[in-house]
Structures are given as structure tokens and as C-alpha cells.
Amino acid sequence: MHEARCGLSNFNRRDKFKVVLVLEGTNELHYANRSYLVDRPALVFTNRLIPYAWEVPAGFHEQQGYLCCFSESFLHSSMRGVSLKDLVLYKVDGNPVYFLNNEQVRYFTDAFTRMRRDLESDYAHKEDLLRNQLSIIIHEAARLEPATPQHAAANAAERITALFQNLLEVQFPITAQLREPVLKSASDYADRMAVHVNHLNAMVKEVTGKSTSTHINERLVMEAQLLLAHTDWGVGEIAYSLGFEYPTYFNNFFKKHTSLTPLTFRRARVPATQ
Known part of the structure; x- marks a missing residue:
């Protein structure tokens, strides 16, 4: 969390949640299938599950301000069990931009300045201070009037498809047993994206030529193959x-898509030690 340029990169599956305090400059934020012209002081919230990109319009300079990156687990204890996904600031169909008046600019600048001071201090419990201050910023922002998108992105089908693909990728890799994907079906993804499942299927099919379910199944097969080849987990644990x-459901699924049983695939990829 530091004072920095706000030219943020495109979506990264390992990115954190971000809060940006824009103080000056002009950028256009492309967020999911919407676009916002951020040409004055604003708070901007970006969700690690949503594809976004900052674009500097011709003739303008990148924005200046503060950037705070954090994980949901970091904030969890100070939010008293409230999940970020339940806050409008981080809903896929929510508005990520909140324009500020002069009084609000001073308030949030002071808050970010205190956070930077605490971060650089030697105080043993500075993480608690940072957590509490970040929680206050999020709650104060929830009381603000969100900005209205300038326009829907012209390439809405591509952005919806990119959102789906990024949500799919963020479910993986599976690094711990019994840690199953949160989103499993096309309907799960559509619900998270706040679109009708038929609309999602139509957009994904239009852009990729494959159905939403086909993408999900292909990614599950890929992850199953990686787990079978590179872990010592039992087939049941992987399932x-x-x-x-x-x-048995996993066995049937895997054989349908690879023509091999999981054990046959594992033996072929990982020969028994002589």
C-alpha cells in the first residue's frame, strides 16, 4: 500500500483486492462489461475475480494517488464475518467507482496517509491498525453514491467471456485435499456474474465456439490429470x-473425456518404480 501511479495491469488470477484513491489525472476504467471515465478524485475498488484494465486516453497523463492491495483473509477479522462478496463494493454487478467532493478527498487522503505511516512503523500490532483503517474506508465508501458507467463496453461478448474464463481459472489449482472449486456449473458462474445462464452460454459460444459447460469440463479434466500425475493423492481424494x-462419478467423468480410467492414466504417466 503506497503512493503510486494508478496505471493498473490487466486482471491477474493471483492479484489481490484493491482500493485506489485517485487524486488527479484522467484514465478510463474498463471493468467487466462496463467502462468508467475517471477524470476527477475518486475511490475505485477492483475485485480479483473481475477482469479490468486502465486505459489512458490520448493527450492525458496517468493518475496519481494511493493504492492498497489486500486479501479477503487479511480483512476478515475486522469485518466480523462479512464476506467481501456480500459487499456492493465487490459485487460483479456493483459499481467500482465513487467520485469524491473536497471534504471526502481530505478524509480519505488522511486515512491512506495514516495507513502508510502505520505500515512503515515498527509497532508490533500495526496489522491490526491497518485492518481497522481499511475496514473503515470500505464502510465509509458504502455510504457514497456510486458513479454511473459512461457506456457499456462495445465488445461486451468478449468481456463477459473473459470474465467467465478468469472466474474459471481462479478456482484452480487445487492445492489442498478437500478444497473443492466454489463454482461448479454454468449456473454457478452466471449467478456470480449476475447474468442469465442462457446469456452467458450464448456469449461464450459466440466468442470461443464452445459451450460454458465444455470449458468447465475441459478445465476439470486438465486439473484431474495434473493431480494424478504430480501428487500421491488417492483417486477418491482427487474426486x-x-x-x-x-x-465413481469422477471415474465415469474422467473416462468419458479421456477414454482412460484415472488409475490407467496415472500408471501410464507415473510408471511404478523398478
Whole structure:
């Protein structure tokens, strides 16, 4: 969290949640399938599950301000069990931009200045101070009037498809047993994206030539192959970690898509030690 330029990169599956205090400059924020012209002081919230990009219009300079990156787990204890996904600031269909008047600019600048001071201090409990200050910023922002998008992105189908693909990728890799994907079906993804499942399927099919379910199944097969080849987990453990209720369901799914059983695939990829 530091004073910095606000020219943020495109979506990265390992990115954190971000809060940006824009103080000066002009950029256009492309967020999911909407665009916002941020040409005055504003608070901007970006969700690690949503593809976004900052674009500097011709003739303008990149913005100046403060940037704070954090994980949901970092903030969890100070928000008293409130999940970020339940806050309008981080909903896929929410508005990420909040324009500020002069009084609000002073308030949030003071807040970010205190956070930077605490971060650079040697105080043993500075993380608690940072957590509390960040929680206050989020709650204060929730009381603001959100900005209205300038326009829907012209390439809405591409952006919706990119959002789906990024949400799919963020479910993986599976790094711990019994840690199953949160989103499993096309309907799950559509609900998270606040679109009708038929609309999602139509957009994904238009851009990629494949259905939403085909993409999900292909990614599950890829992850199953990686787990079979590079872990010593049992087939049942892999099945549960991928969200299958019973190992037999996983066996049937894997064989349908690869023509091999999971054990046959594993033996072919990982020969027994002589």
C-alpha cells in the first residue's frame, strides 16, 4: 500500500483486492462489461475475480494517488464475518467507482496517509491498525453514491467471456485435499456474474465456439490429470477435491473425456518404480 501511479495491469488470477484513491489525472476504467471515465478524485475498488484494465486516453497523463492491495483473509477479522462478496463494493454487478467532493478527498487522503505511516512503523500490532483503517474506508465508501458507467463496453461478448474464463481459472489449482472449486456449473458462474445462464452460454459460444459447460469440463479434466500425475493423492481424494460427490462419478467423468480410467492414466504417466 503506497503512493503510486494508478496505471493498473490487466486482471491477474493471483492479484489481490484493491482500493485506489485517485487524486488527479484522467484514465478510463474498463471493468467487466462496463467502462468508467475517471477524470476527477475518486475511490475505485477492483475485485480479483473481475477482469479490468486502465486505459489512458490520448493527450492525458496517468493518475496519481494511493493504492492498497489486500486479501479477503487479511480483512476478515475486522469485518466480523462479512464476506467481501456480500459487499456492493465487490459485487460483479456493483459499481467500482465513487467520485469524491473536497471534504471526502481530505478524509480519505488522511486515512491512506495514516495507513502508510502505520505500515512503515515498527509497532508490533500495526496489522491490526491497518485492518481497522481499511475496514473503515470500505464502510465509509458504502455510504457514497456510486458513479454511473459512461457506456457499456462495445465488445461486451468478449468481456463477459473473459470474465467467465478468469472466474474459471481462479478456482484452480487445487492445492489442498478437500478444497473443492466454489463454482461448479454454468449456473454457478452466471449467478456470480449476475447474468442469465442462457446469456452467458450464448456469449461464450459466440466468442470461443464452445459451450460454458465444455470449458468447465475441459478445465476439470486438465486439473484431474495434473493431480494424478504430480501428487500421491488417492483417486477418491482427487474426486472430492474436484467437487465430485462420489469417486465413481469422477471415474465415469474422467473416462468419458479421456477414454482412460484415472488409475490407467496415472500408471501410464507415473510408471511404478523398478
